[in-house]
Amino acid sequence: MSRLIERRRSRIHGNGVFATVDIPAGKKVCNYIGDIITHDAADALYADTLDTGHTFLFTLNDEYIVDGNRRGNIARWINHGCTPNCEARIAEHPGDDRRLDRVEIHAIRDIAAGEELTYNYGIRLEVPHTARLKTLWACRCGASECSGTMLQPKR
Ligand SMILES: [Zn+2]
Incomplete structure (x- = not known):
């Protein structure tokens, strides 16, 4: 799986993730992996850094967040893009334990070897969008x- 992609410096921001081979539309590229923590735990751990704009947190569901800072994988380096070639999908586990849900990154169009992977982070803030x-x-x-x-945009 990891042979499909590699981490390199990106022109968008810092590190990025690039296709090492042609990846067809629909293919799963990787999972977004990390410790599964509660929203409260994430708030406590990252209260000081949440407004830096660059955290490795992915909201899994109403109960949990995937913390890519800890035991994360290459997926945390995928940049946001406005016309993305990938999308993040939540694969819900059939049981009741929401910690078993998974974040999967899928190609949504054919991606050529060497292209940077992006998906829409879909960030919606509760607070007003200040200049900062x-x-x-x-x-x-x-x-x-x-x-x-x-x-x-705000709903
Ligand atoms: Zn953009």
């Missing part, structure tokens, strides 16, 4: 349709 937050969550994906921000 807009700066923190600025998008530099380079797409012609780039909205300039990772923040999704």
Whole structure:
């Protein structure tokens, strides 16, 4: 699985994840892995860093978050993109234990070897989008349709 992709420096931001081979649309690229922690635990652990704009946290469901900072894998380096070639899907476990749900990254179109992988982080903040937050969550994906921000419009 990991042979499909590798981590390299990215023009978008810091590190990125790139296809090492052609990846067909629909293929699962990897899981987003890390410790499974509660929302409260994440708030306690990362209260000081949540507003840096760059955390390795993925909301799994109403109860849990995947913490890519701890026992995370390459998926945490995938950048946000406004015209992404991948999407993150939650694979719900059939049982009652929501900790067993998984975050899967799938290709949503054919990806050529060498292309950077991106997905839409889908970040929705409860708080007003201040200038500071807009700066923190600025998008530099380079797409012609780039909205300039990772923040999704308020519903
Ligand atoms: Zn963008």
